Amino acid sequence: MPFDREALADAVAVHGVVARIVLVQVKGSAPRPAGTSMLVWRDGSSGTIGGGQLELQSMKAAAEMLMGGPAAKVSRRALGPSLNQCCGGAVTVVTEVFDRQTLEQLRSDFTRIYLRQVDPDAPALPAALVAKLRRADIADTPLSITLQNGWLAEAMWRPSRQVVIYGAGHVGSALARVLAPLPQFRTVLADPRPGYLDSCPVGITAAAGPWSTAMSQAEPDAAHFIMTPAHDQDLELCHLLLSRVFAFGGLIGSGTKWARFRSRLAALGHPTEQIDKILCPIGDRTLGKHPQAIALGVATQLLHFRPVHRNNTAGMDEKERSA
CATH class of the missing domain: 3.40.50.720 (NAD(P)-binding Rossmann-like Domain)
Known part of the structure; x- marks a missing residue:
């Protein structure tokens, strides 16, 4: 499920500031696959990442970010007793806040891939990741969502x-x-x-x-x-x-x-x-x-x-x- 810039831009145009929650890594049993995302704004949301308490807590964290928290946050959650869930898996969630200015500045060195730093402590962009993304940028199938060393890459095109x-x-x-x-x-x-x-x-x-x-x-x-x-x-x-x-x-x-x-x-x-x-x-x-x-x-x-x-x-x- 690639990064849908148009849907995000539409939401920002209506609501001003929007948080995007995306499952970037899934291990074991989980309600939704990696790449699943949803949007949250001050008085509503669209989409779902599933998981009951996983989604509820992710939305609460997004709401705090909308009130002035960090622009991006990486969270890792086990889908077990702490979330009152029994899936048994674990997920990594990235939440980012977007407004009109953020969207206008959204740039990428790749044609069909959105690459950005989501961890403020991330090291320099790994050369191996750059090589992987250059190959994926000209491939016939979209890149699977990739989180590596604090850098997140998503396909920006949607086969339809x-x-x-x-x-x-x-x-x-x-x-x-x-x-x-x-x-x-x-x-x-x-x-x-x-x-x-x-x-x-x-x-x-x-x-x-x-x-x-x-x-x-x-x-x-x-x-x-x-x-x-x-x-x-x-x-x-x-x-x-x-x-x-x-x-x-x-x-x-x-x-x-x-x-x-x-x-x-x-x-x-x-x-x-x-x-x-x-x-x-x-x-x-x-x-x-x-x-x-x-x-x-x-x-x-x-x-x-x-x-x-x-x-x-x-x-x-x-x-x-x-x-």
Whole structure:
């Protein structure tokens, strides 16, 4: 979970001074993995590092720092009786205070890594750490959060996939609300019908134009979920989707609907192997047909989705296809 500068800047813009708490090291059993973070301000917070008393005490320490304490603090805590917890592990927590000036001065010698000194007694920056960060800065995967000799390094880039949902009906809106807080997705909810996007969830991009416009503006590696109010519109979008590059395609509907669509898409000139790149039905039928249940099943499929090849236009393994 890389350093999210935009989320931090948004919080600072609203609240003025914000403390960021991040788990930098986790040993043994712990509620959340290393890299998990949360923000705290004078009268509220967002996110969670988990752990009950661990989070409560970390927030109290952050509140003291907001009142004029140190700008950065490293704490090591055992998740045992002293915290009234029985996880058995141990964590290292770094808390830092940010304001507008701090953010403006936030600089790094690396393109995608935020490196800073979090312990005032830290020795000079280790040469081995610099070499490690230079390699990580050009790697294909983000750096894992690293604390070494009082120096903290975090990736500043976040791999994310655009998700386009066509239809803001019951299921489309429910899916958007499930995906909205997940940082690995940037979700677009498209619907040309008046009023359907009026209560678009926070964090979701609304696209009120024609269905085809939303699709034409989608990124090449986007995931698409087609769930309009009419079968002919669904078919047209499937036709358009199969005519372009995409990472994942899902169509709401039954096996019978998909059988009919397959025949019509073949008649439109799409080869079988291309048609197979759209998944229908979507979700997990064992969860039921309630919109939120369907949305949870679809979101789970998306979370498990991994392209077979980096530039592949689709790709689900057999386990995912049978879900």
